Amino acid sequence: QKEVEQNSGPLSVPEGAIASLNCTYSDRGSQSFFWYRQYSGKSPELIMSIYSNGDKEDGRFTAQLNKASQYVSLLIRDSQPSDSATYLCAVNSGYSTLTFGKGTMLLVSP
Amino acid sequence: DAMVIQNPRYQVTQFGKPVTLSCSQTLNHNVMYWYQQKSSQAPKLLFHYYDKDFNNEADTPDNFQSRRPNTSFCFLDIRSPGLGDAAMYLCATSRSRGEGTEAFFGQGTRLTVV
Numbered sequence: 001q002k003e004v005e006q007n008s009g010p011l012s013v014p015e016g017a018i019a020s021l022n023c024t025y026s027d028r029g030s031q032s033f034f035w036y037r038q039y040s041g042k043s044p045e046l047i048m049s050i051y052s053n054g055d056k057e058d059g060r061f062t063a064q065l066n067k068a069s070q071y072v073s074l075l076i077r078d079s080q081p082s083d084s085a086t087y088l089c090a091v092n093s094g095y096s097t098l099t100f101g102k103g104t105m106l107l108v109s110p
Numbered sequence: 111d112a113m114v115i116q117n118p119r120y121q122v123t124q125f126g127k128p129v130t131l132s133c134s135q136t137l138n139h140n141v142m143y144w145y146q147q148k149s150s151q152a153p154k155l156l157f158h159y160y161d162k163d164f165n166n167e168a169d170t171p172d173n174f175q176s177r178r179p180n181t182s183f184c185f186l187d188i189r190s191p192g193l194g195d196a197a198m199y200l201c202a203t204s205r206s207r208g209e210g211t212e213a214f215f216g217q218g219t220r221l222t223v224v
Contacts, residue, residue, distance in 0.1 A: 004152070008150070031209045031210070032209050032210045032211075034212065034213075036215075041220075042217070042218070043198075043200055043215040043216060043217050043218040044153065044200070044215050045215070046212055046213070046214060046215075049210070049212055051209075051210055088152070088153070090213075092209055092210070092211075097143070097155055097158060097165075098153075098155070098213055099155075100152040100153045100154075101152055102150065102151055102152045103152065
């Protein structure tokens with residue numbers, strides 16, 4: 001059973017701070033990793049993808065991957081109240097079907 | 111400029127009354143997926159189509175069926191909805207099925223069973 005684990009939170013950070021979201025996965029053969037943002041009552045929105053060990057930056061977002069530790073993280077710099085959402089980690093489990101974690105709720109207070 | 115469109119956004123159905131949810135896409139993607147998401151849970155894959163090739167997840171109940179009449183459209187049929195089938199149903203598409211292919215979601219359909 002392929003699993004993706006995330007702390008459900010909520011993770012509370014003040015506006016302007018760095019939010020750090022973490023994810024671990026069980027399938028050592030996984031090669032593709034994604035972060036989705038999901039606002040309450042809405043559908044998931046892709047915000048980052050990462051395939052190689054190391055960091056990938058896109059604006060205020062940085063994804064980090066460590067395949068040896070089976071660990072993926074998402075850093076959000078200069079957090080804004082509009083970043084308050086649930087962040088889903090997803091891992092490719094073959095044939096491009098994604099296995100999702102339950103998500104971490106992020107709350108950014110003004 | 112929605113690229114994956116689900117209809118309706120909200121659906122109320124009676125216990126045991128068949129219901130169909132629809133999904134269309136303008137991306138010309140080969141793969142279409144149906145996920146079920148219950149409150150505070152991870153999206154759960156029900157099945158997916160790679161072109162016309164249907165792939166059912168082992169634990170998807172027989173109560174759930176799907177049709178993909180052409181590249182653009184995909185339907186989810188729930189033959190006899192139970193109270194436990196109340197959830198958000200998410201349609202997603204991806205260009206192909208290989209590693210690294212990103213999936214894009216529609217707005218979802220919130221199903222209520224009364």
